[in-house]
Amino acid sequence: xxxxxxxxxxxxxxxxxxxxxxxxxxxxxxxxxxxxxxxxxxxxxxxxxxxxxxxxxxxxxxxxxxxxxxxxxxxxxxxxxxxxxxxxxxxxxxxxxxxxxxxxxxxxxxxxxxxxxxxxxxxxxxxxxxxxxxxxxxxxxxxxxxxxxxxxxxxxxxxxxxxxxxxxxxxxxxxxxxxxxxxxxxxxxxxxxxxxxxxxxxxxxxxxxxxxxxxxxxxxxxxxxxxxxxxxxxxxxxxxxxxxxxxxxxxxxxxxxxxxxxxxxxxxxxxxxxxxxxxxxxxxxxxxxxxxxxxxxxxxxxxxxxxxxxxxxxxxxxxxxxxxxxxxxxxxxxxxxxxxxxxxxxxxxxxxxxxxxxxxxxxxxxxxxxxxxxxxxxxxxxxxxxxxxxxxxxxxxxxxxxxxxxxxxxxxxxxxxxxxxxxxxxxxxxxxxxxxxxxxxxxxxxxxxxxxxxxxxxxxxxxxxxxxxxxxxxxxxxxxxxxxxxxxxxxxxxxxxxxxxxxxxxxxxxxxxxxxxxxxxxx
Amino acid sequence: xxxxxxxxxxxxxxxxxxxxxxxxxxxxxxxxxxxxxxxxxxxxxxxxxxxxxxxxxxxxxxxxxxxxxxxxxxxxxxxxxxxxxxxxxxxxxxxxxxxxxxxxxxxxxxxxxxxxxxxxxxxxxxxxxxxxxxxxxxxxxxxxxxxxxxxxxxxxxxxxxxxxxxxxxxxxxxxxxxxxxxxxxxxxxxxxxxxxxxxxxxxxxxxxxxxxxxxxxxxxxxxxxxxxxxxxxxxxxxxxxxxxxxxxxxxxxxxxxxxxxxxxxxxxxxxxxxxxxxxxxxxxxxxxxxxxxxxxxxxxxxxxxxxxxxxxxxxxxxxxxxxxxxxxxxxxxxxxxxxxxxxxxxxxxxxxxxxxxxxxxxxx
Numbered sequence: 001x002x003x004x005x006x007x008x009x010x011x012x013x014x015x016x017x018x019x020x021x022x023x024x025x026x027x028x029x030x031x032x033x034x035x036x037x038x039x040x041x042x043x044x045x046x047x048x049x050x051x052x053x054x055x056x057x058x059x060x061x062x063x064x065x066x067x068x069x070x071x072x073x074x075x076x077x078x079x080x081x082x083x084x085x086x087x088x089x090x091x092x093x094x095x096x097x098x099x100x101x102x103x104x105x106x107x108x109x110x111x112x113x114x115x116x117x118x119x120x121x122x123x124x125x126x127x128x129x130x131x132x133x134x135x136x137x138x139x140x141x142x143x144x145x146x147x148x149x150x151x152x153x154x155x156x157x158x159x160x161x162x163x164x165x166x167x168x169x170x171x172x173x174x175x176x177x178x179x180x181x182x183x184x185x186x187x188x189x190x191x192x193x194x195x196x197x198x199x200x201x202x203x204x205x206x207x208x209x210x211x212x213x214x215x216x217x218x219x220x221x222x223x224x225x226x227x228x229x230x231x232x233x234x235x236x237x238x239x240x241x242x243x244x245x246x247x248x249x250x251x252x253x254x255x256x257x258x259x260x261x262x263x264x265x266x267x268x269x270x271x272x273x274x275x276x277x278x279x280x281x282x283x284x285x286x287x288x289x290x291x292x293x294x295x296x297x298x299x300x301x302x303x304x305x306x307x308x309x310x311x312x313x314x315x316x317x318x319x320x321x322x323x324x325x326x327x328x329x330x331x332x333x334x335x336x337x338x339x340x341x342x343x344x345x346x347x348x349x350x351x352x353x354x355x356x357x358x359x360x361x362x363x364x365x366x367x368x369x370x371x372x373x374x375x376x377x378x379x380x381x382x383x384x385x386x387x388x389x390x391x392x393x394x395x396x397x398x399x400x401x402x403x404x405x406x407x408x409x410x411x412x413x414x415x416x417x418x419x420x421x422x423x424x425x426x427x428x429x430x431x432x433x434x435x436x437x438x439x440x441x442x443x444x445x446x447x448x449x450x451x452x453x454x455x456x457x458x459x460x461x462x463x464x465x466x467x468x469x470x471x472x473x474x475x476x477x478x479x480x481x482x483x484x485x486x487x488x489x490x491x492x493x494x495x496x497x498x499x500x501x502x503x504x505x506x507x508x509x510x511x512x513x514x515x516x517x518x519x520x521x522x523x
Numbered sequence: 524x525x526x527x528x529x530x531x532x533x534x535x536x537x538x539x540x541x542x543x544x545x546x547x548x549x550x551x552x553x554x555x556x557x558x559x560x561x562x563x564x565x566x567x568x569x570x571x572x573x574x575x576x577x578x579x580x581x582x583x584x585x586x587x588x589x590x591x592x593x594x595x596x597x598x599x600x601x602x603x604x605x606x607x608x609x610x611x612x613x614x615x616x617x618x619x620x621x622x623x624x625x626x627x628x629x630x631x632x633x634x635x636x637x638x639x640x641x642x643x644x645x646x647x648x649x650x651x652x653x654x655x656x657x658x659x660x661x662x663x664x665x666x667x668x669x670x671x672x673x674x675x676x677x678x679x680x681x682x683x684x685x686x687x688x689x690x691x692x693x694x695x696x697x698x699x700x701x702x703x704x705x706x707x708x709x710x711x712x713x714x715x716x717x718x719x720x721x722x723x724x725x726x727x728x729x730x731x732x733x734x735x736x737x738x739x740x741x742x743x744x745x746x747x748x749x750x751x752x753x754x755x756x757x758x759x760x761x762x763x764x765x766x767x768x769x770x771x772x773x774x775x776x777x778x779x780x781x782x783x784x785x786x787x788x789x790x791x792x793x794x795x796x797x798x799x800x801x802x803x804x805x806x807x808x809x810x811x812x813x814x815x816x817x818x819x820x821x822x823x824x825x826x827x828x829x830x831x832x833x834x835x836x837x838x839x840x841x842x843x844x845x846x847x848x849x850x851x852x853x854x855x856x857x858x859x860x861x862x863x864x865x866x867x868x869x870x871x872x873x874x875x876x877x878x879x880x881x882x883x884x885x886x887x
Contacts, residue, residue, distance in 0.1 A: 023532075311759050333762030342760070349754040356749070364750060364761045367743055381743035 010073050012037045012196050013058070013089075013165055018067035020053050027053040029220040030067070035165065040187060040197040042207040042228060045217035046240055046444045051200050054217070055167055058198075059091045060084040090158030094169040096150050098142045105138035108157050128159050132186045147296060148179035155186070166190065167198045172206060173470070176296050177505035184210050202240070202445075203473075204233040218242055241445050248452045248477045257287025258324070260464035261308075261340070261433045266319045266328075268307050276300040278307060281490045283483060285433070285464040290455060291493055292479035293468045294504050300488035301468045302345065305437040308466070309342040310335040322433055336369045341431030343423055345438040345468075347415065351422045354411025358403070358421060359385065359392040361410045365425050391428070399424035400450065416447030423451050427458060434458055437468045452478050472501055484508055528869040538867045543813055543824070546859035553855050563842050571841050572834035572852075582837070584719030586829045588791055591721075592617065592783035592803040594728035594825035597810035598735050598818045599779030603772040605739070605816050607752040610773055612658065612673030613780040614804025615680035616651040620781020621788040622684060623650020625795050628710035629692050629703045639709050643785055651781015652774045654680065659773035663766045669773070677804070685797045692795065703795040712790030724786035729822065731779055736818040748772070780804060801832065802850075809857040812864075828853065 015033040019026060028050045035041045045051045056062040058069065060078035068075050071087055078084050084091070098107050105122040112121065122138035129136040134152040142150060151171060158166055168187075172180040187197055187210060201207055207214055208228045216224040216239040224239040261284070268278040278300055285291045295301055306312040308320060310332040319328035322338045332342065342365075344350045352361045363374060363383060373391070376382045389407060396403065399420040403413055410418055419440065426434060439455065440448035455478050459465045468485075469475050475482060476496065483493040484507035491507045538545070551573070555565035576582040596613045603610045610616075624647030627639055658673040685701075694704035712722045739745035751758035751768045758765055788799055810828050814821030835849025 309760075331762060332760065336762070344760060346756070350756045350760055353750055353753045353757045355753055360746065363743075363746060364757060367746070368762060375743060377742075382741050383743055383746060 011035055011070075012072060014070040014073075015054075015058070016068040016070065018054070018057060018069065019065050020050075020057060020062060021065045026220050028057070028064075031217070031220075031222055033215050033222070035196050035198060036213075037164070037196055038191055038194045039212040040191055040199055040210055042211035042214035043198060043200045043217065044202065044204075044207060044214050044236065044240055046202060049217040049240070050220040051217055052169070053220075055091070055169060055198070055200060058084070059089060059167060085161050085163070088162070088164040089167065090161050090163030090165070091167040092151065092154045092158055092169065092171060094171075094173065096154055098150055098153060100141070100143040102142060103138065104136055104140050104142065104145075104153055107142055107153055108138075108160065111157050112160065124160060125156050129156050132156075132159065132189055133182065134186055147174040147298060148176070148182075151175070151183075163195065165196045165198060167200070169200045170202075171199075172201070172203065174297055176508040177472075177501055180206070204228075204236045207236070208233070216240055237445070248449055248456060255288055255462075257462055257464075259284050260287050260323050261285040261435070261466060262321045263308065264319055264321070266307055266314065268303055268312070268314060270303075271312070276303055276488045278303050278488045281307075281488075283466075283490060283493065285466050285481075287432070287462045287464050288459055289480045290459045290465045290467060290478050291481045291483065292475040292496070293466070293483050293485050293490065294472060294475050294508065295468075295470065295485035296508055297470055299485050299508075301437060301470075301485060303488065304485065304490075305342075305344060305435065305468060308435050309340075309344070333368045336366075339432035341365075341426030341429055341434045343426055343434070343436040343439060345441060347418050347422060348411065352410040352418060355409055357407045357409055358396070358413075359388045359407050361421075362388055362392045362395070362425055365422075366429065369429060395421060395424040395428050398428070399454070414444075416443040419443050420447050420450060423454060427454055430461070431458075431463060433464045433466075435466045435468075438470065439467060440469075440471065440474055448474070472504065475504075525874045527872045527874055528865070529872045531868060531870055534868050538863075542863040542867055543815065543820075543860060546813070546856060546863045547827070549859040549863075550852060550856045553859075554852055557848075557851065558844075561844065563844065568838055568842055568844075571837050572848075573830065575837055576830055576833040580718055582833050584721040585833045586826060587715070587721035587725045588829075589803075589832045590825045590829035591724035591728045591790075592787050592800070593807050593810045593828050594732055594822055595724070595783040595786070596776070596780045596804055596807035597814060597821040597825055598728070598732040599776030600807055600811040601814065601816040601818060601821055602735060602739070602748060603776040604811060605752045606748045606768050606772045607755070608662070608769055608772045609670045610655060610658070610673050610776050611670050611808065612655070612675075612677050612804070613776065613807055614800060614802065615673070615677035616654045616777040616780035617784035617787075617800055617804045618677075618680040618684050619654035620647040620651035620778075620784030621795065621799055622680075622687065622784075623647055623653075623781065624785030625692075625703065625706075625788060628706040628789075629795065632704060632707065635707060635709060637709065639707070640712065640789070643710060643789060644782060647781045647785025648778040649781070651784060652778035655773045655777020655780070656770075659770050659777075662773075663769045669769075684795065684799070688795050688797055694794075701797050705794050706789060710789060711793060712786055720791070722786070722790035724783070724790045727782060727786060728825070731782075732818040732822050739818065780807075806853055809853055809860070813856065813860050828856075831856075 011034040013035040015031055017030040017032060018028060019030055020028040031054055043051050053062060057064045060080045060083050069078060076087065078087065105118055105125060108125050109116065109118055109121045125136065125138050129152065134156060136149065136152050136156060151174065171183060175183065190197060199211055211228050214226055214228040215222055218240060228236065263281050263283045266278055266281040270277040276299060281304065283291065307314055310327065310330055313331055314328045317326040317329045321327055322335055322340050325338060327335050327338060348354045353364065367374065374384055374388050376384050392407065401417050401421045403417060413421065423439065436455065439451050443451065452474060455465050455467060467478060479496040481493040482496050482499050482504065484491045484504055486508055551569060555569055558565040558568040576586060596617065600610060600613060624643040626646060627643045654676065657676060658669045661667040661672050662669040688703055689701040692703045694702055696704065712724060715721045715723060715725060739748065747763045747768065750761055751763055751765050755765045783803065788795060792799060806828055810821055810824045814824035831849055831852045835846055838844055838848060839846045
């Protein structure tokens with residue numbers, strides 16, 4: 001069924017000037033949306049554009065402030081997710097709600113009404129999973145499954161209710177390109193059966209590939225409704241962001257300097273039962289290089305960052321060296337004093353303390369590297385708040401950090417602005433080595449491009465930059481070399497221009513040197 | 524039906540500041556109801572409880588005497604709690620400080636020197652700190668819960684003191700009463716001013732509280748305490764060690780509790796006996812929270828809680844009610860402080876939906 005054919009009848013779901021106010025802030029402002037039967041409809045927008053709020057209203061998690069929801073032409077009120085399910089709306093959340101210690105069938109049974117036997121659930125689940133090409137073993141424990149498989153549980157769970165509309169929230173953010181392809185096949189099957197899909201994403205290529213129509217949101221308003229196949233990525237991005245996003249100029253012509261960061265046979269046992277062990281990780285980053293480490297979440301990225309930053313030092317001094325000096329057994333402070341800077345993945349509670357003002361969060365990262373400037377009184381260590389505030393202001397200005405006051409609590413900044421500050425805090429020192437984990441995770445497009453450009457510029461100035469990222473677009477924008485991490489193992493690094501998405505996808509699955517055919521059946 | 528606490532998006536700053544006073548007001552009201560229920564006139568009872576002690580010099584001195592250990596311990600505990608270490612065993616550290624400090628005047632009672640008193644104070648601090656080192660070690664290296672270990676060690680300290688004064692340290696001149704010999708005059712903490720009994724312990728308390736306030740406000744150490752208390756992970760990123768912070772905060776609070784212990788014994792009691800504290804170590808927890816974990820606030824809170832002790836004694840005499848009334852007031856106060864704080868940060872939401880419905884899906 002094509003988009004044109006479907007638009008003749010009445011829409012399955014129609015939304016009329018739906019508004020949600022949080023206080024005086026309009027998260028969704030008079031949204032209109034039509035979803036036809038049998039179409040894959042994209043909902044596009046940056047973080048904070050109101051996508052999640054809209055979807056939560058459709059699924060009964062939030063109550064709209066005003067406006068109407070029409071289901072098959074009838075006005076409806078959706079007070080709870082249960083009511084949404086009874087209407088025929090299913091949802092797959094971005095963050096899964098699964099119990100790791102239980103089996104697939106048990107997790108599915110939890111979402112159904114009590115009294116249905118577990119074996120019946122298992123039977124029905126495996127029937128559905130085969131029908132839609134979502135192979136799942138009902139007896140497997142969730143803890144043993146990959147992220148892609150966990151997502152399948154959520155999808156099967158939604159399908160068991162026989163929904164007419166399935167909402168998918170950023171489904172591919174946790175998948176390898178190959179896993180994503182399989183998901184798209186499933187979506188095509190659902191569409192062929194006449195079911196509708198509301199597909200939330202900010203990945204333009206995917207949307208162009210699989211969606212029949214798109215609604216674009218910005219600042220809580222609809223800024224465009226279009227057929228994504230008729231648009232270019234640039235025109236879609238313009239609708240999302242409201243202006244042209246500055247494209248990042250890559251560091252192609254850098255002069256390569258000495259090796260400034262090196263890991264030699266770095267092995268770290270798993271600290272907790274849910275952590276990943278690092279196995280024999282070797283990497284080298286020269287001055288002027290940006291080495292990007294791709295990989296699906298949960299394959300040892302956090303553990304690699306911990307070992308390289310010295311938050312959890314390793315016993316062997318030679319396993320990590322910074323500017324040619326062995327640093328494996330040194331803590332993060334010593335490594336900072338050797339000229340390294342670090343940006344962890346989690347902003348709140350790791351890179352920054354949300355309740356403390358920005359200036360205190362500057363002291364957080366630089367209390368020893370800038371001891372002479374920031375502290376007085378010798379061993380007493382009296383913080384010179386006035387000096388710190390001036391430095392903090394300088395960083396905010398350089399990185400264009402938008403904030404509500406002179407020195408607000410870090411937690412009051414938006415994700416993008418806080419991330420700009422956190423990156424700026426390190427860049428302000430001109431570190432010889434910068435290690436960044438997920439630099440633009442959950443950050444709006446404007447801030448992301450600013451941060452990426454800053455990383456590229458730092459490398460141009462002769463520093464070694466290591467970027468750990470799940471976002472392939474980002475990797476291709478900033479990297480001069482690319483390596484892939486999978487189950488705690490790091491692949492060799494390849495020059496960025498020699499790699500394709502497909503090759504990276506194979507490396508992500510840990511399929512070194514196997515043919516594509518074998519890979520397709522690996523999951 | 525289910526009751527949920529939902530975090531408020533914008534907790535009121537005004538109410539956060541007013542919270543301790545609100546709690547005080549509620550305590551007084553609840554106390555009045557309690558007096559009425561046991562058949563006493565609430566107005567005159569509250570008057571003799573809260574106002575009368577403020578009107579004469581003698582009881583003002585008593586308040587200073589009782590506030591001293593509360594402030595000393597409370598200020599130390601505030602550092603502990605700020606850094607997310609929950610030392611509940613200050614009562615035990617108080618007792619062990621008293622015992623360690625008393626080694627000099629009890630065991631070496633023939634030694635007379637101006638060094639006796641300073642040595643006692645130092646021993647007292649070391650004794651309290653070493654006793655706090657036990658839960659610190661267990662937490663830092665065995666990952667045990669310091670709330671349980673520090674609390675259980677209180678009872679050990681109490682029984683150890685009991686055994687000492689009945690056994691090896693019992694005074695030969697006390698007709699078999701369970702007390703040590705009286706401390707020599709040079710082992711007695713001098714009085715602060717001529718008008719009454721209040722001793723140097725109160726000065727120690729004020730100095731310690733102001734010192735800790737300066738540390739928290741101006742130094743990197745204070746910053747480290749705040750950061751590690753809010754997020755261990757951010758502290759690690761800053762290069763701070765949460766293990767070292769366990770040691771620092773436990774030893775500091777233990778040392779101050781020990782100093783309070785020896786000051787109490789040397790300044791007020793003059794010997795060791797089976798009971799040397801009316802629960803100062805526990806009451807100081809209330810002081811710490813009532814004072815907003817801010818050492819200056821703790822001075823005010825300590826003075827107020829000391830008033831409840833003195834007022835409790837007063838109503839015991841004038842209205843012949845049980846001295847348990849003091850504990851009831853203190854309990855009420857902690858209850859109201861914590862509930863005011865909670866309700867300022869959170870709002871109560873009643874959820875009437877069926878369990879089956881609410882467990883469907885991951886709609887969060």
